[in-house]
């Protein structure tokens with residue numbers, strides 16, 4: 457029996473493929489047995505005059521060109537398989553992207569990847585309009601045993617409990633009366649509280665009461681808390697988390713360099729990120745800068761002004777009004793960017809939670825508390841990377857473009873990179889939450 461499809465209610469989120477080809481340049485696609493058979497029947501070896509599959513660590517993958525793009529990406533920026541045989545002729549993973557399916561016991565939640573430029577820019581048709589395609593794709597997957605969602609450790613969450621948590625966090629994220637910095641500091645405090653609580657005795661109605669108390673208290677509680685600077689260890693763990701989310705070598709490079717050189721290169725880059733001194737290792741899409749330059753940037757929402765910015769228009773034109781106009785326009789641009797960045801982060805985190813990518817089958821089978829901890833670390837690494845990207849172009853503060861690069865980069869690995877499912881990553885989240893560093897880092901970064 458097929459599970460019903462659940463598409464989250466996100467009226468501000470749209471998507472249609474605009475054929476930019478960035479997913480074809482960016483991702484390494486693993487092939488299923490059915491994909492291999494389909495491509496073989498289409499006769500691609502003869503058409504391309506070369507092999508299109510590469511074997512790596514016991515799996516088959518689509519071969520990539522020297523620049524990392526898929527072997528099927530044509531000079532016109534379009535997929536040759538799609539152009540020749542249509543959407544359904546493509547490998548499953550290519551058909552699915554940017555949708556991500558997360559089955560649980562009740563339904564299959566539909567998530568979306570912000571590594572897609574159209575999702576990021578919310579460009580295209582309403583998510584609901586893709587229901588038919590998503591249903592068709594879900595039927596191509598082998599039916600798997602329903603995966604129950606765990607609340608904490610091995611405690612199975614009831615459907616009502618999952619709804620309560622989704623609803624409480626979504627209500628906080630969509631709250632219109634709070635500033636962006638309050639929104640993300642509050643989110644860090646809420647998730648840290650869940651990670652620190654022993655939920656064994658807080659089930660059903662008690663959990664509802666706990667969530668309601670926390671979400672009502674957060675605005676009053678935050679100003680009363682101590683806010684020391686995050687410790688050097690907290691920054692170090694965050695930089696390591698950044699490294700694990702941006703390191704995604706191409707199979708062709710790994711094969712060319714060989715196992716020993718690849719492992720050594722990775723180890724050496726990871727040590728440099730952890731040390732946080734000197735010049736940053738080369739990272740695709742980012743300039744190499746001195747780590748100290750990061751310190752000179754301000755928080756992502758540091759210049760946010762509450763309410764609408766009123767620009768006084770005057771018919772007089774003299775030197776002082778010109779400079780006032782220039783200042784006003786800069787402030788206006790900052791304000792517009794700030795609102796757009798808040799909108800992007802809200803859409804991203806809401807779509808992640810409501811789309812089933814924050815725990816369970818959508819996130820390495822993690823329990824709700826562990827999964828939310830990992831998503832919060834994703835958010836912090838995106839804020840860190842946005843500032844890092846801004847520093848690379850000599851700016852003091854991140855703009856919308858910096859944040860888009862950062863979110864796209866972080867979201868492409870979430871739920872996909874196997875190394876984010878390791879015990880080491882879980883320990884990092886645990887240490888950061890139990891030392892209260894998640895909320896301190898959130899404050900320092902926004």
Ligand code: SF4
Pocket residue numbers: 472473474475476477478479480553554571572573574575
């Ligand atoms: S990144 Fe998104 S818009 Fe671009 S080709 Fe891929 S699915 Fe289409």
